[in-house]
Amino acid sequence: AQSVAQPEDQVNVAEGNPLTVKCTYSVSGNPYLFWYVQYPNRGLQFLLKYITGDNLVKGSYGFEAEFNKSQTSFHLKKPSALVSDSALYFCAVRDPLTGQNFVFGPGTRLSVLP
Amino acid sequence: SQTIHQWPATLVQPVGSPLSLECTVEGTSNPNLYWYRQAAGRGLQLLFYSVGIGQISSEVPQNLSASRPQDRQFILSSKKLLLSDSGFYLCAWSLTGEGTPLHFGNGTRLTVT
Numbered sequence: 575a576q577s578v579a580q581p582e583d584q585v586n587v588a589e590g591n592p593l594t595v596k597c598t599y600s601v602s603g604n605p606y607l608f609w610y611v612q613y614p615n616r617g618l619q620f621l622l623k624y625i626t627g628d629n630l631v632k633g634s635y636g637f638e639a640e641f642n643k644s645q646t647s648f649h650l651k652k653p654s655a656l657v658s659d660s661a662l663y664f665c666a667v668r669d670p671l672t673g674q675n676f677v678f679g680p681g682t683r684l685s686v687l688p
Numbered sequence: 689s690q691t692i693h694q695w696p697a698t699l700v701q702p703v704g705s706p707l708s709l710e711c712t713v714e715g716t717s718n719p720n721l722y723w724y725r726q727a728a729g730r731g732l733q734l735l736f737y738s739v740g741i742g743q744i745s746s747e748v749p750q751n752l753s754a755s756r757p758q759d760r761q762f763i764l765s766s767k768k769l770l771l772s773d774s775g776f777y778l779c780a781w782s783l784t785g786e787g788t789p790l791h792f793g794n795g796t797r798l799t800v801t
Contacts, residue, residue, distance in 0.1 A: 618778070618790075623787060662730075
């Protein structure tokens, strides 16, 4: 069965510093991996995805993520954090063998301090 | 471009009352449709998904049901709400093709009193 872990419940970073939000996954085959961001009382917004190819994928709002197959990780990164990046971040996996369903991690709350 | 509409945005209902939340998608055909519940601003629980009209899969046995009367319409219902049904309900859609992401509506905040 597929699963996603986000080992940090909360991440605090100072504005202007680089940020990393961690994600590890478990699937039976090669995964499709996604990152989403959620602001208060809103739906999740798609940030970026990894399907195949280059291990470093770039997404919206300056975010990027690095796929590491040997470590089964897909960490979200940004070189310089903004206060407006403060939100709840979700990693998700979709198993191409089963197709239909997405499995989400528990979420990581990012706080960027001015 | 595709858009997803979900309403109402907030809802306060007494215990034992019925529920109907509606979600529609525009700009695409034959989407996969999903209902999620998010409790306490955290993890997402998949409630139902649908790959076509009249085709509903339930992930969690509960007090809720879902229907898909039209290709791009997905409805979440309950005959009698429980206190435990309170939460943030999110509708989402995706395509079946490889690697296509989920796209979410803005959610409905349901409070059962």
